[in-house]
Amino acid sequence: MGPARQAGGFGCKMEGGPLSSKALGINLTPRDIPYASILHRPESEPLRSDPRTAFSMEEEATLLLWCWPELLGWANDLVWLFSPVVGKTWPGDLWGIDEGGNLVLVETKRATRPDDPMRDFVGYLSERPVRGLNPLFSFELVSARWERRLAQELSFIKRSLASPVDRRWWNDTHPGVVPYSSKRFAARKWPNAYLDIVAPKLSDHSYEALVRSRLASRNWASGPVHYVGLFGVPESGSPRLSSSGRANLDLLMNEVGISNVHLRAIAANAAEGGQIQLTAWIPGFNDA
Numbered sequence: 001m002g003p004a005r006q007a008g009g010f011g012c013k014m015e016g017g018p019l020s021s022k023a024l025g026i027n028l029t030p031r032d033i034p035y036a037s038i039l040h041r042p043e044s045e046p047l048r049s050d051p052r053t054a055f056s057m058e059e060e061a062t063l064l065l066w067c068w069p070e071l072l073g074w075a076n077d078l079v080w081l082f083s084p085v086v087g088k089t090w091p092g093d094l095w096g097i098d099e100g101g102n103l104v105l106v107e108t109k110r111a112t113r114p115d116d117p118m119r120d121f122v123g124y125l126s127e128r129p130v131r132g133l134n135p136l137f138s139f140e141l142v143s144a145r146w147e148r149r150l151a152q153e154l155s156f157i158k159r160s161l162a163s164p165v166d167r168r169w170w171n172d173t174h175p176g177v178v179p180y181s182s183k184r185f186a187a188r189k190w191p192n193a194y195l196d197i198v199a200p201k202l203s204d205h206s207y208e209a210l211v212r213s214r215l216a217s218r219n220w221a222s223g224p225v226h227y228v229g230l231f232g233v234p235e236s237g238s239p240r241l242s243s244s245g246r247a248n249l250d251l252l253m254n255e256v257g258i259s260n261v262h263l264r265a266i267a268a269n270a271a272e273g274g275q276i277q278l279t280a281w282i283p284g285f286n287d288a
Contacts, residue, residue, distance in 0.1 A: 055111075055232035056110075056234075057110070057186065058108040058232060059083075059179035059181060059186035060185075061266050062106070063190055063194065064190075065106065066080055066083075072106070073264065074098060076099045078096050078097075079097060079211055080177070081097060082145060082150075083095075090145070091136075092106055092107045093179070095142070097211070097214045098214075101214060101218035102225070102226055103137065103224070103225045104225075105225065107227075109231055110232050111232060111234070111239045112237050114240040114245065115240070115245060116244045116245035117245065118248040118252050118261075138220055139215060139216075139218070142215065146177070149175060149176055150208065153176030154202065154203065156174045157202065157203055167188070170187065224260055226262060227261050228262045230265070231263075233265050233268070239265040264283070266278060266280045267281075
């Protein structure tokens with residue numbers, strides 16, 4: 001069952017139908033979530049003229065979640081912490097914490113072919129020396145990484161505001177909380193999204209205060225961790241699980257519980273006026 005999308009406007013209802021796989025015994029019925037179709041005019045001419053390039057790299061979908069966390073359709077208010085670079089040390093492409101103290105880890109994949117967004121999560125959890133003990137999910141480690149990366153991000157923002165026209169220096173490795181792999185490709189491709197939406201959020205003292213409060217209030221000994229597989233869907237693509245994706249989805253649900261594993265999709269389509277329309281939904285994999 002494909003996603004039902006309403007063209008244009010706000011308050012669109014995005015549905016992916018029930019997520020189910022008879023082979024794995026999965027049967028989840030998503031809630032109706034008030035997603036919004038968000039129109040944004042990026043500076044990049046190739047993106048504006050050809051929406052098929054909107055998710056040429058995974059980091060773009062991750063950056064858009066920094067702009068609009070509501071695209072994830074999360075039940076509780078969600079604030080992002082950092083985007084780990086590629087590697088197994090910190091699984092996932094984006095870490096956040098919601099108002100209930102739940103950690104939310106997002107792994108992003110481009111929906112240009114069947115893929116496995118759960119592979120890194122399963123791999124990391126299988127390496128734990130003792131079941132239920134995960135050294136990464138500690139107040140000290142998460143807080144230290146967030147504080148270090150936030151300081152680097154704020155330094156980058158300060159320099160960006162000091163030279164708003166000349167951005168040639170962006171084309172380098174600048175660690176921070178937002179995706180910074182491939183020399184900050186996502187921020188360079190969506191400069192308005194970064195400078196007009198993400199940077200002001202991170203520079204506001206209320207962001208730092210909110211994160212500190214949530215990190216301090218979380219039950220680190222037994223608090224839930226949620227794992228989200230996110231597909232960035234270009235105009236010609238569709239979210240599909242590979243055979244290993246189906247297998248790892250099942251393994252992860254058995255490991256952490258079916259209620260702690262989620263799938264989401266964000267699509268970019270051409271809209272009037274040379275703009276890009278972003279829509280989000282819970283994908284169904286009945287026919288994948």
